[in-house]
Amino acid sequence: MRNITFPDGSVKSYEDDVTPLQIAESISPRLASDVLAASVNGAMYDLKRPINTDASVKFYKWEDDEAKNVFWHSSAHLMAEAIEVLYPGTKFGIGPAIDNGFYYDIDLEGKTISDSDFKKIEDKMLELARQKQEFARKDVSKAEALELFKEKGDEYKLELIDELEDGTISLYSCGQYTDLCRGPHLKDTSVIKAIKITSVAGAYWRGDEKRPMLTRIYGITFPKMKLLKEYLAMMEEAKKRDHRKIGKELELFAFSPKVGAGLPLWLPRGTELRSRLEAFLIKVQKKYHYLQVMTPHIGQKELYVTSGHYAKYGKDSFQPIHTPQKGEEFLLKPMNCPHHCEIYRLKPHSYKELPLRYAEFGTVYRYEQSGELHGLTRVRGFTQDDAHIFCRPDQLMDEFMKVVDIVLYIFKVLDFPEYTAQISLRDKNNKEKYIGSDENWDKSEQAIIEAAKAKGLKTTTKYGEAAFYGPKLDFMVKDAIGRKWQLGTIQVDYNLPERFELEYIGEDDKKHRPIMIHRAPFGSMERFIAVLIENTAGKFPLWLTPDQAIILPISEKYNEYAKKVGELLNNSDIRASVDDRNETIGKKIRDSELKRIPFSLIVGEKEENTSTVSVRKQGDGDKGVMTIDEFAKVVNDAVKEELSK
RNA sequence: GCCUCUUUAGCUCAGUUGGUAGAGCAGCUCAUUCGUAAUGAGCAGGUCGUCGGUUCAAGUCCGAUGAGAGGCUCCA
Numbered sequence: 187m188r189n190i191t192f193p194d195g196s197v198k199s200y201e202d203d204v205t206p207l208q209i210a211e212s213i214s215p216r217l218a219s220d221v222l223a224a225s226v227n228g229a230m231y232d233l234k235r236p237i238n239t240d241a242s243v244k245f246y247k248w249e250d251d252e253a254k255n256v257f258w259h260s261s262a263h264l265m266a267e268a269i270e271v272l273y274p275g276t277k278f279g280i281g282p283a284i285d286n287g288f289y290y291d292i293d294l295e296g297k298t299i300s301d302s303d304f305k306k307i308e309d310k311m312l313e314l315a316r317q318k319q320e321f322a323r324k325d326v327s328k329a330e331a332l333e334l335f336k337e338k339g340d341e342y343k344l345e346l347i348d349e350l351e352d353g354t355i356s357l358y359s360c361g362q363y364t365d366l367c368r369g370p371h372l373k374d375t376s377v378i379k380a381i382k383i384t385s386v387a388g389a390y391w392r393g394d395e396k397r398p399m400l401t402r403i404y405g406i407t408f409p410k411m412k413l414l415k416e417y418l419a420m421m422e423e424a425k426k427r428d429h430r431k432i433g434k435e436l437e438l439f440a441f442s443p444k445v446g447a448g449l450p451l452w453l454p455r456g457t458e459l460r461s462r463l464e465a466f467l468i469k470v471q472k473k474y475h476y477l478q479v480m481t482p483h484i485g486q487k488e489l490y491v492t493s494g495h496y497a498k499y500g501k502d503s504f505q506p507i508h509t510p511q512k513g514e515e516f517l518l519k520p521m522n523c524p525h526h527c528e529i530y531r532l533k534p535h536s537y538k539e540l541p542l543r544y545a546e547f548g549t550v551y552r553y554e555q556s557g558e559l560h561g562l563t564r565v566r567g568f569t570q571d572d573a574h575i576f577c578r579p580d581q582l583m584d585e586f587m588k589v590v591d592i593v594l595y596i597f598k599v600l601d602f603p604e605y606t607a608q609i610s611l612r613d614k615n616n617k618e619k620y621i622g623s624d625e626n627w628d629k630s631e632q633a634i635i636e637a638a639k640a641k642g643l644k645t646t647t648k649y650g651e652a653a654f655y656g657p658k659l660d661f662m663v664k665d666a667i668g669r670k671w672q673l674g675t676i677q678v679d680y681n682l683p684e685r686f687e688l689e690y691i692g693e694d695d696k697k698h699r700p701i702m703i704h705r706a707p708f709g710s711m712e713r714f715i716a717v718l719i720e721n722t723a724g725k726f727p728l729w730l731t732p733d734q735a736i737i738l739p740i741s742e743k744y745n746e747y748a749k750k751v752g753e754l755l756n757n758s759d760i761r762a763s764v765d766d767r768n769e770t771i772g773k774k775i776r777d778s779e780l781k782r783i784p785f786s787l788i789v790g791e792k793e794e795n796t797s798t799v800s801v802r803k804q805g806d807g808d809k810g811v812m813t814i815d816e817f818a819k820v821v822n823d824a825v826k827e828e829l830s831k
Numbered sequence: 832g833c834c835u836c837u838u839u840a841g842c843u844c845a846g847u848u849g850g851u852a853g854a855g856c857a858g859c860u861c862a863u864u865c866g867u868a869a870u871g872a873g874c875a876g877g878u879c880g881u882c883g884g885u886u887c888a889a890g891u892c893c894g895a896u897g898a899g900a901g902g903c904u905c906c907a
Contacts, residue, residue: 289902300835387902388834395904399834402902430899434842443880443898495907502905521907555832555905564906653907672906704907741864768864776868790866800867808867 191242203236207373210245221245222372222409223256230256232323232370248409258283260321260360260372261311261381261407262290267319267363268310269403273297278365279342279391279400285668286417287406291389293342294401304383307403315378319360321371328352331366342391342400380414381407427666429719430561436724436781438715439562448559448566450712455732460711462730464547467571467707470595474588476545476573481525483549487515492685493524494621498654504553522548523679523704526574527686530700535690540700541577541585547711548572562716563671569711575703576688582701586637586676593661593674593707599831600718600727602663605673607643609634610658613650620654626680631657633678655681656704666720673709673717678702724782725804729825735762735817736783737799738774740790742766747794751787751814758818762787779804787817 187199190209200209206224210217210233223246224231227239230252237243246253262281269276269292279291299307326334328347334357335343343366347355358367360375372378382405389402408414425431433439438456445451452460468478487506490496499520506515519525526544535542549569558564577585597605611631612620620627634657638645645659652658661674679702682688692698708714718726728734735755739748748764755762765774771788778786787799792811799817801809812820 298835385901386835389903390833393904395833399903401834404902441898447898493907499907503907523907550907552907557832557834557903558905559899655907738867740866743864770863770865770870771867772865773869774867779868786867788867792866802867 188237189240190237191240193242193244200237203238205234205236206231206243206245207233209243217245220247222248222253222377223250223370225252230370232321233373234320235323235370248413255283256370256372257378257409258288258407260375261378261405262288263321263358263360263363263365263367263371264311264315264375264378264407265307265383265403265405266290266292266365267314267361268307270363271314272306272310273299275339277340277342280346281365287384287404289402289404291342291391291400291402293398299386299401299403301386304386307383308381311378311381314361315375315381317361318374318376320374321369322359323369323371324357324359326355326357328355331355331357334364335366377409378407379409380411381405382414382418421667424666424668427720427723428561429563429665429716432719432724433562433716438719446566447556448554448564450562450565450567456715458732459726459730460715463708463711463715464571466599466730467596468545470592471543471545471573474543474592476543479526479529479544479546481519481522481529481546481548483519483551484516485519485525487517489524489528490517490520493527493682494655494685495520495524498621499552502553504551518551519548520550520552522546522550522570522572523574523682523702524686526572527682527688527702530574530576530688531686535576535700537578537690537692537698540690541575541581543573543575545571545573562712563665565712568713570706571708571711571714572704572706575705576683576690576700577703578690578692578698579701582633582678582703583637583640585703586633586678587641589676589703589705589707590637590641590643590659593676596674596707597661599829602717602721604664606662606670607638607645608651608660608662608672609638609645609647610651610653610660611647611649612652612657616650619650620652622655622681622684626684627657630678630680634659634676653677653704655679661709663717663721665717671709671713671717673714674707675705675709677704679704725784726782727828728784728821729828731782731784732761733763733781733783734760734821735785735787736778736781737762737764737787737789738771738778739764739766740771740788742768744789744791744794748789751789751799754814755818758815758822760818760821775802785817785821 188202188204189197190200191197206226207218210221221233224233225244226237226241248254259282262283266278266281273294275295277293279293281290282288328350331347332344335347347366356367356369357364358369358371384404384406387402388399391397391400406417408417436455437453438459439453440451442451484507487496503520504518506517508515529544530542547569549567551567554564554566575585612627638659656677656679658675658677660672662670663673664670683699683702688700689697690700737748737751739745745766748766752762752764775786782804784804786802788802789799793799798811798813800811801817803809
């Protein structure tokens with residue numbers, strides 16, 4: 187007999203070799219039909235795999251991420267089976283579940299798959315799924331596994347098996363298809379009811395650009411057709427929030443192939459928004475005693491040789507600018523730190539002056555690979571809300587935490603609830619990627635880990651994600667369709683102060699080396715605004731939006747009054763304009779709604795006679811009549827509230 | 832940079848098996864002077880991203896290239 191413990195702590199006895207599915211059946215038929223996955227003693231487990239010890243068991247239904255993971259992993263196998271039937275001779279790479287669905291990397295040996303083939307694959311998958319194929323597990327020796335895949339000619343699988351330890355290898359078969367797999371899987375394919383192949387892409391084998399490029403096919407599946415329809419509708423909605431689409435609609439920014447790919451043009455309305463964001467941050471930074479500076483867009487090549495950036499990125503950057511005078515070489519500035527280091531070096535510093543905090547909205551240029559460019563989130567010319575803090579070792583922790591405060595304050599004011607904090611450390615097995623001594627790296631990494639902990643941040647740690655001169659604390663936010671982007675970043679750097687020979691005179695009258703903190707709470711104005719657009723769907727907070735109100739005269743007869751209202755509101759610091767086109771009021775309202783202007787003020791005979799406006803809130807309809815002063819107060823109070831979060 | 836795909840008017844899109852382009856919106860003109868999401872009529876607007884090839888004939892087929900999309904790699 188086996189004692190099985192349930193999550194609520196209760197214990198029941200079952201026969202030897204009982205399966206999770208049988209246990210579920212013993213509890214309720216409903217559970218048995220809903221359960222998709224189970225864990226046994228904390229490890230995910232096949233529903234039909236016998237349990238041969240006492241164990242604690244937990245069941246997972248569709249609502250649980252664990253179940254989705256198993257569901258999509260099994261779906262990847264199902265897709266592989268369909269592909270093997272449709273494209274015999276295909277070689278298989280890996281096929282995992284991901285956040286939204288699954289993919290499989292395959293080698294079609296020159297054949298291609300395109301959108302038009304998706305239907306065929308979906309149909310074949312459905313056909314196979316309906317056969318209620320079981321996922322049969324088989325534990326095999328390494329030799330057996332190698333034998334099997336050698337026979338099939340699956341060279342990628344052989345490479346994977348080669349790295350596994352004998353005795354830990356299992357195979358799963360469904361229908362004709364057998365795959366190297368750790369499992370677990372669904373009990374059979376019949377629960378996969380709705381299938382969508384979503385896209386096809388190239389992907390390097392094992393993520394290495396020197397290895398062959400495989401065809402990656404993405405798909406998503408559901409246990410009910412209704413769920414698939416909901417998912418597709420949700421994706422459609424998400425695409426409407428795309429910053430590239432809204433940026434065009436609201437005339438915030440644009441690109442011109444003639445100016446160059448990845449070089450954004452900021453239009454008047456976008457510039458207004460951006461300037462307001464900059465002013466906001468300058469104000470916050472002033473409280474924290476930052477000093478604004480400005481530095482040129484180019485610098486001598488020598489500057490970047492000193493910083494180490496030239497050695498690291500020189501050949502992949504915009505190439506040096508040559509001058510009429512022979513031998514002069516300037517680089518477009520790819521970052522601001524070397525310039526700020528030179529400002530620091532201008533004169534000797536006392537320990538009493540530190541920390542020194544130089545801030546700049548510094549526009550930088552990086553030659554990103556053409557395939558990497560993406561709207562405003564990945565561009566070749568962008569403006570960092572940069573600052574470099576030069577401090578003493580005893581000030582490092584406090585300074586770092588104050589920067590965290592600024593980042594969190596910005597996220598709060600701008601309503602970014604879903605960020606993740608990532609500690610990006612070096613990859614110790616890949617030391618040639620970094621400059622500086624192990625000792626300095628250890629100190630920097632320790633400082634970040636401790637500061638994040640002291641701030642109570644929930645963090646994830648990624649190795650190999652550090653900058654070449656130091657580790658980072660990165661703040662990541664998702665865009666409309668779930669892609670993660672790095673916004674705010676805080677970096678501890680012992681290396682550039684050394685390379686630039688930065689010094690201060692200590693209390694002991696001796697020379698010491700300051701530590702540098704690089705930080706950008708927004709990351710870049712471009713990327714931050716892109717994510718802001720997608721998070722707000724273009725409905726910006728009142729304090730930030732280019733136009734707060736638009737005055738809509740009922741007919742041209744009331745244009746004069748409308749202009750008067752506009753002037754009065756402008757005098758009360760409200761950004762309002764007049765739509766004096768010869769259009770019907772319905773048309774003007776529609777346009778202002780589509781432009782997401784927070785308030786539309788309708789004025790006609792009634793309003794003119796009583797010196798009032800009829801207020802309409804974007805997305806929320808008629809709010810009734812107010813005097814101009816009353817409306818101004820509503821707006822100004824709302825702005826104050828937004829900024830006092 | 833790599834893989835797959837897209838590229839037609841300012842915008843969103845049609846364009847059948849190759850026979851030298853259409854709609855709606857926006858724009859302009861005129862009429863209308865309007866009460867909470869599109870007033871009506873008329874006009875104008877395109878060397879079909881660019882370059883080259885196949886063909887009697889190319890928006891349509893082929894090649895190169897620019898730009899864009901989704902991924903991969905990269906991201907100071």
